[in-house]
Amino acid sequence: MSAPVVGMIGGGQLARMSAEAATALGIGFRVLAQSPSDPAAQVVRDVHFGSHDDVDSLRAFAEGCEVVTFDHEHVPPEHLEQLEALGVAVRPGPSALFHAQDKIHMRQSLTDIGVLCPRWRVVSTLDHITEFAAQVSWPVVLKTSRGGYDGRGVWVIKSSEQAAEVLAIPLAAGAQWLAEEHIDFTQELAAQVARSPHGQAVAYPVARTKQINGICAEVVVPCPGLPAERAVQAQEIALRIARDLNVTGMLTVELFDTGEEIYVNELAMRPHNSGHWSIDGAVTSQFE
Template structure:
């Protein structure tokens, strides 16, 4: 796996039960996966020589992020290395404009959009679709980065020329009036087998996913089926191998596609404790061309991200865990071995249970305690 972050760390854990050894290409031995994986190679994902040497020692090359230059992946594939997902598929997760053009051409439901080559492109788009509009960088950007809500022509003229001068490729999209955000997580093998997990609701704060509710509460069955069908069709038509997350907007008129991720995804962390097969095991099964695992729901599950507090608590992580388990012995904790800093994803917690609002409160309390060493006020735990 190229990338030494928390996704590689959790994929390493899943590999153990499959009898596999996950080799990791990490930028630093202290990266999240570098701290636990037995086979860690130090190298950068933009270095073709490092990628080539790494690929020569493994059976299959896969990724915990989408930032490997696509031309490097095409070179590796041309040299006979097995790369999953392939460069042709991964391009649509790396480039939002390319993704929008391809999916719209194939009839998938997407917000209105256009490429931005000059500042007047934004004003022309807004003249048809009204202000505010959403400006995005086509490449890079995650957790709210590379996305701007532009309220007026004056804001566009202050922002767009600077971004274009810096070399950013831009697109502008219609601002969507949505009820909530959803995620349809699926997997596909080289053989063409597909599997879909229950559709989940994702809760964002400042562009960062803070909670996942599995399954999405109150989502009508026709929309569940539509979301799963959209994701499975995209996986098949783009030739995805591995896990695919399709982020969706639920609107008054139906579903719209937001973004794609071709790897294990934050919206699938709940599967570690709430599904028959975790997304990390499934990703390995897919890229190794094993039969895919069952995706059935064990119990309704809430995932809450543990985000770094504004100030690092005096109480150490070990003592925080001690107090947490004393209060909530049923909580499942997954920490990433990262140094604490404000807003950083340090880990997540999963809780299961039938009373989803109570489970959600417990998950929020647990995650906040782990990051802040203080209990949130106003929550009534039964």
């Protein structure tokens, strides 16, 4: 009997690190890479080459996989829905993953389930932004709803003149502008959880993260000086989001800690840089 095959769309560093875990577990592992020079393509035996936004490449890749997952969030949800219609197990499912692909959809869903977020508004004109700033005060954070990551597509706006400059930047197809309240936090946290298709879920220790130019540069686990009750609060927020958004697999919730409140910043539904410590520091790593 052959081992089950997990297919990961994307051939980046996260896929490469997942390959080692798959080997240790005796699981077949396949990646969809764009180039032989992709990190995972250099070490994984079962490599398909194609684009994550080409549905024919996705169909061919998924054939024979027990489950398909991702090392990034950029696969069009309509393509994943087609895979599901063919009987492919997609984890997380497209309806859950869309929360990590579209920030406005994420903010609305989190607001609907009562999770504390920065105040936000969909904007399209300079007047919208100045009206929002009058409510929450400058600076405000302006984001593209789709396509941004690692600090890209995010601006801290301190004036209407700066807002006008950013609004002149062309948006990607399907994207809108999202304005958010600027949170004066004392530290950034990452609460990571894993959830099974049956709803079982576990939480990893809460990490303190430090971002430089929008990229995670330092992770300390467990977060130094974080009171136990606030650590549990952060874990409960992540577990609740995983349950209510029906996330299967890994979920990392990036958080702003003000010392009084914990706000949700972003979601990632894949292995995350803040969880690399788990390779050597946990019984079960995020890649397993």
